[in-house]
Amino acid sequence: MQQESGVSPDGVSLSPGCVLCHQGAKMVLFVTGRCRRTCWYCPLSRERKGRDVVFANSRQVSSPAEAIEEAESMSALGTGVTGGEPLIVLDRVVEYSRALKEHFGPEHQIHLYTGLAPDEAALRRLQGLVDEIRLHPPHECWPDILDTDYARSAVLARELGFLVGIEVPALPGIGALAAALPLLDFLNINELEWGETCADAMRERGLEPEDGVHNAVLGAREWAAELPRDPKVHFCSSVFKDSVQLRERLKRIAANTARPFEEVTDDGTVVYGVLEPAGPVDEFLASLDGDDYMVCDKTIEMAWWVLAEEGAGLPGRKYVVERYPNGGMVVEVTPL
Template sequence: MDSHIRKAYANVYDTMKWLLPDEIEEAVFTRTSLLDRIMGNPQAHWAHSRTKLYTRHISQGCTLCGQGRWSCLFINGTCNARCFYCPTAQDDPGQPMTNTIVFDHPDNYADYVSRYHIKGVGFSGGEPLLTFDRLLAYLKALKKRVDHPVYTWLYTNGILVNREKLAALCDGGLDEIRFDLSANGYRLETLEQALHVIPRVTVEIPAIPEDISTVKQLMIDLERLGVNHLNLHQIRCTPHNVNHLIDRGYTFVRGPGVTVLESELTALALIQYALERDISLPINYCSFAFRHQFQGMGARKRCAKEIRAGHEDITPTGYIRRLTVIGAENHIADVCKTLADRGVDASLYSISAKKDAISFSAELWHLIDFSKVRLKVGYSQAVLREGVSYRHPFKKVALDRGKSLVIEKQMVHSTDWLDSEAVQGFGSLLDIRGKLQTDSTQDPRLRGPCKNILPFETITPGLARYY
């Protein structure tokens, strides 16, 4: 992991203030102490495998995000603010895009949302209000063409908000507006205008350590105004913003993504402050542990359903799992006979052309005699693309208005052949129906090759480790 990070931040890695081994214990103690005080309040709750901490309740949009039932449409890639924490350059005027797919016509995007039965859409950028007519056209297309309810929300820095735009968004059916007040000096004027027009108003800001006193007062003001939610998210580091974060003296934490230690501790301190003072404003902490694991899961699952084979499974994290046993032809024949004698649906397993291997759904696990065969576990991810790369198996998906997309099945991990102990360890993850039992992930047999497959099988609970 560290070699990957070194490569990504090659020019500045040695100047970054990394969390050192002898500092980890103190950081963990500080976080644990904050969490203990927070969770001692009955208004504090965990959601999504204890990766999302919130008080009282969270918005419908955040719930749909955690369920993987939403789509984020980047209306443009330009912005009129220059926030030090922004992870990208925001200098690409580009066409509306989601999951790398360009939707250059509102009806095409609405048909995509309808086809995949997406329940929530967040409009983001850049700053969406820079292309207001475009934003409004996509919003109206969703409300007009999609035949199921779609909860919609807008991310904005608020700089271009006015009563006319708010009224048009309301008439177009916008359900929620989210202000990043930190991008506009924590000014409240445009937010106050929205409170009288848009059904739900949220403030969504990064937890900036230097602004903790400002945000404490802000929470009191937001409660007084009747704002519906406050979302605090953790600052993450990218090659684009790294120099700005270095200049502020932040401590960087390694992981699947580089994050800022002080940002997480600030978010928790703010939640503790609100609870201790009985501030009724609902607050949620959108941690990187949540975003990294949950925000791609929904898109993977949607596409996986369309391209997986009948003998493959979709894991809780949205990957396509293939289980394969190999052995002498007579041993494979014995496995096939057992399955046939039990009347198993033939679509749940597949025999190789050489008849020396069989791939099977996990729900058949209890019918397989592993004593004379070896097991391999492989994982693929379903990826939506504009066109065919011809490097992976694919399936074309037709939308209305003549637009078509492609789902590719890309291999992302394949284990070595597992020994008997590892096979037993993997089997401990599954119940009789082949479903994952997340409380089995600490099985001591789950080491070596099995340990490496856990990220494809299950969400890692709790906030990210410090290391």
């Protein structure tokens, strides 16, 4: 059964998957880095590109059970399946999607991003597991989109009950995809992004980053403007992905996983103090409640303000750590 779409403040009709992404409520399930295409603009990192690995958000996993753990850590309401090319490992997509649906229930919304045009056999295997198909036709076929297998796949997928859209980066000539709008439920345009593995290809084409802060490529917004204003067309900016989508996802994870002494910031990171003792600290620890600190090998972690205010005279190195939640990447370390 098709799920209802949402509407953005500017009147654009958003797919259910996009609505959940806006809320940071979707886990990203990267099922493989393998892909038979060689798109020059592919932004995958060296850690993932071409490698047959599975990640749930930023955590490498080896089973559906581990992916479910990650989804639970952020109270995920849905999952976006991506790659590489997910349909190269269709059995894996089916296995993980079924496990997520069985664990969280049929309302756990799953969308699949694919650079292939799935045929009826593939679509029927995905029925009841994937709610939304996001097709990524290659750049060279955009001028003749209605004569491609992607158009035929879109029609068939809608007949089988999937929500169907095209999702591609903003590139010159994107206006040609307007011809496919009657076949689709949505058309998502992602702002073209600079990446470590595609930087050389972008330089060869005379492209450059929009500024020194974000990954957006200069000119991508103007290319996206080739498409008509239509409720089905949605432009997703690089800034939104970095500043809103990721932040909301981190906040959901932090709310579920932060230790009692960690401060959760507005950006979804956690902050705590670290003491590397150079002498006895038993008396100091005895003055704290058990939830106020954690002994970790050669360090003691605690509320940063407790360390700053009450541990000032303690011997040893003291500093404040800001990091992504659930043991994620360290953002900043500040000495005390």
